[in-house]
Amino acid sequence: MQANSGGGQVSSGTLYDKVWDLHKVAELPGGGTQLFIGLHLIHEVTSPQAFAALRDLGLSVRHPERTVATVDHIVPTTSQARPFADPLAEEMLATLEANCTAHGIVLHGIGSGRQGIVHVIAPELGLTQPGMTVACGDSHTSTHGAFGAIAFGIGTSQVRDVLASQSLAMNKLRVRRILVEGDLPRGVFAKDLILHIIRTLGVKGGVGHAYEFAGSTIEALSMEERMTLCNMAIEGGARVGYCNPDAITFAYLQGRPFAPTGDAWERAMAWWSSLASGPEAVFDDEVRFDAATIAPTVTWGITPGQGIGVDEAVPTPEQLDPEERPIAEEAYRYMDLLPGAPIAGLPVDVCFIGSCTNGRLSDLRAAAAIARGRQVAPGVRAFVVPGSEQVAVAAEAEGLDAVFREAGFEWREPGCSMCLAMNPDRLEGRQISASSSNRNFKGRQGSASGRTLLMSPAMVAAAAVSGAVTDVRTLSPAEVSATALR
Amino acid sequence: MSSHPFPAGPVPSHRGRAIPLVGADIDTDRIIPARFLKCVTFEGLADGAFADDRTERAGAHPFDRDEHRGASVLVVNSNFGCGSSREHAPQALMRWGIRAVIGESFAEIFFGNCLALGIPCLTADPLHVAELQQAIAADPGAELYLDLEALQVELESEFVGANRWPVHLDPGPQRMLVSGQWDGTSQLVAHDGELKATAARLPYLNGFSRL
Numbered sequence: 001m002q003a004n005s006g007g008g009q010v011s012s013g014t015l016y017d018k019v020w021d022l023h024k025v026a027e028l029p030g031g032g033t034q035l036f037i038g039l040h041l042i043h044e045v046t047s048p049q050a051f052a053a054l055r056d057l058g059l060s061v062r063h064p065e066r067t068v069a070t071v072d073h074i075v076p077t078t079s080q081a082r083p084f085a086d087p088l089a090e091e092m093l094a095t096l097e098a099n100c101t102a103h104g105i106v107l108h109g110i111g112s113g114r115q116g117i118v119h120v121i122a123p124e125l126g127l128t129q130p131g132m133t134v135a136c137g138d139s140h141t142s143t144h145g146a147f148g149a150i151a152f153g154i155g156t157s158q159v160r161d162v163l164a165s166q167s168l169a170m171n172k173l174r175v176r177r178i179l180v181e182g183d184l185p186r187g188v189f190a191k192d193l194i195l196h197i198i199r200t201l202g203v204k205g206g207v208g209h210a211y212e213f214a215g216s217t218i219e220a221l222s223m224e225e226r227m228t229l230c231n232m233a234i235e236g237g238a239r240v241g242y243c244n245p246d247a248i249t250f251a252y253l254q255g256r257p258f259a260p261t262g263d264a265w266e267r268a269m270a271w272w273s274s275l276a277s278g279p280e281a282v283f284d285d286e287v288r289f290d291a292a293t294i295a296p297t298v299t300w301g302i303t304p305g306q307g308i309g310v311d312e313a314v315p316t317p318e319q320l321d322p323e324e325r326p327i328a329e330e331a332y333r334y335m336d337l338l339p340g341a342p343i344a345g346l347p348v349d350v351c352f353i354g355s356c357t358n359g360r361l362s363d364l365r366a367a368a369a370i371a372r373g374r375q376v377a378p379g380v381r382a383f384v385v386p387g388s389e390q391v392a393v394a395a396e397a398e399g400l401d402a403v404f405r406e407a408g409f410e411w412r413e414p415g416c417s418m419c420l421a422m423n424p425d426r427l428e429g430r431q432i433s434a435s436s437s438n439r440n441f442k443g444r445q446g447s448a449s450g451r452t453l454l455m456s457p458a459m460v461a462a463a464a465v466s467g468a469v470t471d472v473r474t475l476s477p478a479e480v481s482a483t484a485l486r
Numbered sequence: 487m488s489s490h491p492f493p494a495g496p497v498p499s500h501r502g503r504a505i506p507l508v509g510a511d512i513d514t515d516r517i518i519p520a521r522f523l524k525c526v527t528f529e530g531l532a533d534g535a536f537a538d539d540r541t542e543r544a545g546a547h548p549f550d551r552d553e554h555r556g557a558s559v560l561v562v563n564s565n566f567g568c569g570s571s572r573e574h575a576p577q578a579l580m581r582w583g584i585r586a587v588i589g590e591s592f593a594e595i596f597f598g599n600c601l602a603l604g605i606p607c608l609t610a611d612p613l614h615v616a617e618l619q620q621a622i623a624a625d626p627g628a629e630l631y632l633d634l635e636a637l638q639v640e641l642e643s644e645f646v647g648a649n650r651w652p653v654h655l656d657p658g659p660q661r662m663l664v665s666g667q668w669d670g671t672s673q674l675v676a677h678d679g680e681l682k683a684t685a686a687r688l689p690y691l692n693g694f695s696r697l
């Protein structure tokens with residue numbers, strides 16, 4: 001990595017700047033900018049209080065047709081029959097249904113064929129498009145930046161504001177270009193790339209910034225890989241992460257239910273192409289990475305920045321910057337890991353493949369390529385949760401569900417599941433999980449003392465069949481190339 | 487928990503006892519564990535504030551200690567409120583009784599979520615935060631006076647004497663809190679003409695929307 005600080009200059013001519021300028025509504029007395037929101041995605045967890053506040057204020061939904069709902073966080077993944085076994089979960093979904101009906105908002109509910117994790121379904125329906133502003137009451141909204149949209153997570157009172165006014169008070173971010181060049185090595189995926197970036201720049205490195213991901217590595221990534229990358233920008237502190245729209249973006253969008261068609265498609269492509277950061281674009285700063293140097297990456301600690309190559313050892317305090325040492329000390333204790341211990345070979349109890357980071361078809365293919373013809377190790381519980389109903393259908397059409405089942409994985413219904421364990425899928429006690437999700441905070445997966453190792457879906461599958469953290473590159477070569485799976 | 491009413495109108499200052507919470511990167515999962523998110527109203531969230539940390543520390547957590555009962559100012563270290571954007575975190579703190587937070591630094595979304603509730607998050611020099619945390623620990627009964635206009639915090643203690651530290655808040659949020667404009671919904675709704683003009687020039691709302 002090389003860093004090059006722009007020395008206080010202000011970005012201009014970037015996709016971020018262009019989209020920001022187009023969506024400006026007014027300057028606010030408080031100093032922020034009122035920004036128009038092109039697409040507002042809502043779900044059952046962060047919307048009920050916002051609807052309640054709207055009612056208290058006597059306001060209605062300003063643009064119900066630009067508000068789209070689904071249910072994901074609390075849905076059970078074993079039986080999705082209603083009413084749910086958990087009365088609280090049932091109440092949350094019932095409240096969302098009532099609010100959507102009352103305000104004329106489309107809800108892609110269970111069994112609609114379109115339900116799933118909000119950050120999986122909006123792209124696959126073609127709702128997320130280049131040049132839009134996208135907001136959702138969920139931090140991983142940065143996912144939609146993969147399309148060249150400016151997408152960010154908001155809190156519940158901001159959900160209320162967007163419902164009421166289709167706009168938000170925002171402050172402009174600085175733009176950092178993350179330039180990645182070269183081919184990802186065999187066994188190295190978009191997940192490893194973003195874990196590597198966060199490891200290098202830190203979990204606070206992106207605070208106040210939008211990350212523009214650019215360079216030959218990014219240009220070669222599929223849309224699903226770009227989504228994985230942008231999804232975790234927020235874990236590096238960047239509220240917004242995006243890639244410039246290109247032919248890969250357009251090919252993904254064409255023919256999706258909400259994508260433009262006919263003449264409108266041509267006009268849309270012309271406009272989308274004009275948004276990309278051009279050669280004249282000025283960035284606040286730039287950081288470079290060489291893809292060839294990246295290894296399959298695993299987190300060993302309690303923040304997504306505590307990642308290491310699978311062939312590395314848990315860092316010792318001396319190897320860390322002084323300001324990283326207190327959180328490392330906390331992580332050694334919580335994870336029960338010794339500084340200097342190798343991460344490969346660490347036994348795991350639970351393996352989870354899914355989430356808005358890695359619950360898409362290509363993720364399931366990568367995991368299935370490892371699972372095929374192998375068996376989940378004795379004592380390990382492994383399960384696969386497709387990111388959406390559409391992902392589930394596509395995976396089943398390819399027979400991936402059978403591959404997983406034969407290997408001893410459970411094949412579940414779509415939802416967020418053990419990414420944050422608001423449903424019945426959770427760790428117990430001090431169990432260790434190998435997880436394709438995005439957060440390894442203490443207690444994240446449903447047990448206050450549960451431990452999470454973040455890694456790519458292929459690495460999770462490798463851990464499942466060997467019962468321990470395993471370098472996916474030691475498994476047969478043809479199975480583990482991101483390029484071959486594109 | 488404190489008996490301070492929820493913020494309403496201008497917040498030019500705040501007076502109250504304080505509670506030091508030492509540690510960097512305290513994320514929103516710790517402030518309010520995910521299981522407390524299963525609710526359709528924010529009522530009742532106070533009990534969930536730091537629930538897992540409190541269980542782990544079996545009564546030794548600052549939120550469980552008698553000397554901090556009724557405190558309304560939280561004094562934290564760096565990157566407080568990182569992690570999930572859940573607004574349940576500031577809601578849980580507000581419902582527990584917190585009306586202002588002073589710290590070395592805050593996660594952006596957490597800062598914004600607090601501002602939207604009328605709860606200022608003020609930053610201070612790490613050295614000053616440490617001094618303040620020590621002074622509070624030495625005399626938990628002492629009152630803090632937080633002046634959002636002068637941007638300083640004063641501790642009035644019979645035991646450790648009076649002391650004063652500068653705090654920082656960007657001019658925008660400062661103006662919003664001091665003037666009572668932190669409740670921005672009505673300002674956004676008021677610009678409907680400008681909103682229509684913006685919508686009219688967005689290609690995807692005119693040339694090719696399928697929504």
Ligand code: SF4
Pocket residue numbers: 072073117118119138140355356357415416419420437438
């Ligand atoms: S999968 Fe996880 S990170 Fe993604 S929206 Fe669901 S809970 Fe949030």
